[in-house]
Amino acid sequence: MFGLDAFHLARIQFAFTVSFHIIFPAITIGLASYLAVLEGLWLKTKKPVWRSLYHFWSKIFAVNFGMGVVSGLVMAYQFGTNWSGFSQFAGSITGPLLTYEVLTAFFLEAGFLGVMLFGWNKVGPGLHFFSTCMVALGTIISTFWILASNSWMQTPQGYEIVNGVVVPVDWFAVVFNPSFPYRLFHMSIAAFLSSALFVGASAAWHLLRGNNTPAIRQMFSMALWMTLIVAPIQAMVGDMHGLNTLKHQPAKIAAIEGHWENPPGEPTPLLLFGWPDMEQERTRYGLEIPALGSLILTHSLDKQVPALKDFPKEDRPNSTIVFWSFRIMAGLGMLMLLLGVVAVWLRYKQRVYTSRPFLWFALLMGPSGLVAILAGWVTTEVGRQPWVVYGLQRTSDAVSAHGDLHMSVSLLAFIVVYTSVFGVGYSYMVRLIKKGPQEHETYATEHDGRPARPLSAISPEVVTKEKP
Template identity: 80%
Template sequence: MFGLDAFHLARIQFAFTVSFHIIFPAITIGLASFLAVLEGMWLKTRNETYRDLYHFWSKAFAVNFGMGVVSGLVMAYQFGTNWSGFSQFAGSITGPLLTYEVLTAFFLEAGFLGVMLFGWNRVGPGLHFFATCMVALGTIFSTFWILASNSWMHTPQGYIIQNGIVVPEDWLKIIFNPSFPYRLFHMSVGAFLASAFFVGASGAWHLLRGNDNPAIRKMFSMALWMALIVAPIQAMIGDAHGLNTLEHQPAKIAAIEGHWENKPGEATPLILFGVPDMEQERTKYALEIPYLGSLILTHSLDKQIPALKSFPKEDRPNSTIIFWSFRVMVALGLLMITLGVVSLWLRFKGRLYHSRPFLWFTLLMGPSGLIAILAGWFTTEIGRQPWVVYGVQRTIDAVSAHGDMHMSISLLAFILVYSSVFGVGYLYMMRLIKEGPVTGEGKEVDHGGPGQHHTPARPLSAAKTHSEKSGEH
């Protein structure tokens, strides 16, 4: 297929399925905590706006959660089907870590999800709030174990190799490996930001269409407070993560920067733009800022970072890709910070809900958090190459022995099925969001009960049908 062999097709297939999957957990993590905050504020203040927003976003959460579970199961199976070499070599570590995720996170989410979605007015308010918090906690536990497993692949420790396979020796070192804390916080905060911009864009869309009510304003305002406070924190976490990566994966940093060689006694410049050429071993058309690379990456004006030419060719990540994926992530992060600062100024001026240019800016930034997460994962995973377990097992040794035709058919099937099934899911979720919050929902009706107009027994019944919309006019 396109002149690619089974090895590269397997990598593309895994990248495709992971890219589809990561979007759903990112929204799930953020929305679950958002729902917990909304219900907590409703219990504290009895302000019906919080309750209306809870019921509105719980429907989108339910659809998103279902798609995340399905896509995650399919992704996990690929460890055995396409990457059996990796499973055989490192399964004694990754297997238990993924099992811990199921035992702590998935069971916690599944156990309380039904109460959270269908228990309104069926259980006490305290119990229902507890269920919402447990679902939110479950998403954090899931992030913890997944990032522990993935981070170990980047900075492995706490193991020995016996008879050609990895044997765990110290589970605390395995879980709390050097890159784990930085990557856990970076991903978790990224998920909160992605959800905030998702919610904020929804509010902006309704305000632009003249759908201005207290619920719309409240969710728009909460999302922008989140952007203002959390986006700068994410930048600081990213800086600390970069220093950790420089220490443990210097080749990745060199590839991210498109930095090929050091000149004696000169600080490392920052290359803003350019085209890294892996064959010619240089970054063409480079636009450089002297000293800034050393300042950002080493927090000094004279220290140098390792250059790509100091690593063997077979150990160099593909700078052409991660050079740009990293810059996409950083550029979006700077735009997020800008949006948060502008929102504070407009809030002070009393124009937060009326400035159409700003509303359009917020709407266009809606997918920015998800795009930044994808760009970040591309950077970190492609930057780990050519290793699947950094410095221990090469990716070429991890792939299963499949033929080119087999992998071509499999990849095409994944593209067709994922695009159709999850594409429909995306469209339906957008349809839910376009409905907007229903004011007064949940006050006198039995949520989740049969026959209730505003309380569907299934999340997929939440959006009004064409006939229902026609009957309103």
Template identity: 75%
Template sequence: MFNLEALDLARIQFAFTVSFHIIFPAITIGLASFLAVLEGLWLKTRNDTYRDLYHFWSKIFAVNFGMGVVSGLVMAYQFGTNWSGFSDFAGSITGPLLTYEVLTAFFLEAGFLGVMLFGWNRVGRGLHFFATVMVAIGTLISTFWILASNSWMQTPQGFEIVDGRVMPMDWLAIVFNPSFPFRLAHMAIAAFVATAFFVGASAAWHLLRGNDSKPVRKMFSMALWMALIVAPIQAVVGDAHGLNTLEHQPAKIAAIEGHWENADNGPTPLVLFGIPDMQAEKTKYAIEIPYLGSLILTHSLDKQIPALKSFPKEDRPNSTVIFWSFRVMAGLGMLMILVGVLGLALRRNGKVYRHRGFQRLMLLMGPSGLIALLAGWITTEVGRQPWVVYGLMRTHDAASHHSVAQMSTSLALFVVIYCSVFTVGIGYMMKLVSKGPQPHHEHPPEGTPLQTPRRPLSAVTDNLESATRVH
């Protein structure tokens, strides 16, 4: 298949499935906290706008949560089917960490999700709010354990190698490895930013169509406040994460910067744009800014960063890929900060609700948070190569022994099934978004039997078949 080896196909398959999956947990994390805030504000103010927004976004949350669970199950199986060498080598650490995620986060979410989605008229207001908060906390706990496992693969510690396998020696050191706090904060904030722009774009779409209702204005305003506050925080956290990466994974930073050699003892320039060439060992057509690389990466005007040529060829990440994925992430991050500032400037006299140009910009920025998140994960995962566990196990040693034909067939099936199933699911979710917030009645009409739904999608009253039918 395209002259690729089985290892290449295994990596593409995992990258494809994880890229589909990560979108849904990111929105789940952000929406769960958003729902908790909305219900808390409704309980405090009794403003029906917050209640109507809660019920509007809870339906979207239910669909998104269901797709996130389904897409996540596949990745767990791939550790055994495609990456058995990794499971054999590091399973004694990654296995328990993922188990803790199930025992704490998933059980917590599953235990309270039913109350949150179906208990509005069946339990007390305090209990229902508690359930919503528990689901929101569950999503963050899940993030904690998943990032602990992935961060250990980036900066492993707290272990010994016995008979060719990693054995845990200090679980606190394993969980709280050097990159974990930075990566956890970076991912959680990225989820909030992505959700803010998703919510803001939804509101902008309704405003552009003439739906200038109170709930639409409120969610537009809340999304812009979140963007204004959280996007700059993400930039600060990202800077700290970069300093940590420079300390523990200098080759990754050199590849991100397209920086090949230090000619003298002078400061490192910042390469704004260029085309890194792994074969020629240089960045072609480079546009550089003197001193800025040292200033950003080391917070000094004279320190240098390690150059790619100082590492053996077999230990260098693919600079051609992560040079651009990082710039996509950073560029969108700066644009999101700008949008937050513009929104603040337009708030005077309600201009933000009437400025159609800004609303169109916000609509276009809807997927920006998710694109930046994907670009960030590409940067960190491709930048870890050629290691699957940094400095301990190379990726080619982690893969299972499958043929090219087997991997090509399974990859093709994944592409067809994922594009079919999740295209329908995402289309259905967008249909729910397009309907907009509706007034919610506290009690069902008389004569309507109370049902007991058993799955998250049951929280959505719209018919999936009619929603996806082509007219």
């Protein structure tokens, strides 16, 4: 297929499935906590606007949750089908970590999700709020275990290699490996930021169409405050994560910077733009700022950053890819900061809900958080290459022994199925967003005293009007 062998097709297939999957958990993590806040405000104030927003976003949460579970299961199976070498080598560590995620997070979410979606008129308000909080907590716990597993692959510790297989000897060291805290906070904050931008774009779309209800204004205002607060925090966490990566994965940083060699005694410049050429071992058309690379990455003006030529060719990540994926992520982060700052200025001018250029800006920024997450994961995963477990197992040793035809057919099947199935899910979610929050909206949870069918929790046609 396109002249690619089975190894590269397996990598593309996993990248394709994980790119689809990661979008749904990112929205789910943020929306779950958002729903807990909305229900808490409703219980405290009894204002109908908070109830309307809760019911509106709970439907979108349910769609995302379902699609996230399905896409995640498919992705997990690939460890055994396409990456059996990795499973055999490191399964004694990654297997238990993913099992802990199911036993703690998934069971917690599944246990309380039904009460959250169908129990509004069935259980007391306190228990329902507790269920919403437990679902939100479950998404955070899930993030904890998934990031622990992936971070161990980036910075492995707490293990021994016995007969060519990894054996855990210190589970605390395995879980709390050197990159784990930074990656956990970075990903969690990214999920909250992505959800805020998603909510803000939905509100901006309604405001542009003249739907200026209190519910729309509230969710737009909350999203903008969240962006203003969280975006600078994400920048600081990202800086700390970069310093940690420089310490433990210097080749990745060199590839991100497109930095090839260090002249004696000169600080490292920062390349703003350019085209890293892996064959010629140089970055063409580079636009650089002298010494700024040393200042950002080492917090000094004289220390040098490791260069790509310091590493053997076979150990270098593809700088062409990670150079630009990182800049896409960082550039979108700057636009998020700009969105929050402009929103404060427009609040002062009392035009935040009426400035059409700003509303278009907020609308166009809607997918930026998810795009930044995808770009960040490309930077992380491609930057780890050629290792699947950094410094221990090469990716070429982890792949299963499949033929080119087998991988080509399975990849095409994934593309067709994912595009059709999840395309329908996306379309349905857009329909829900276009409908907007309704005053006094609640679920139709009863038919002759029995719970309604499960899909009624997310169907826009089965809502009823609740008595004031």
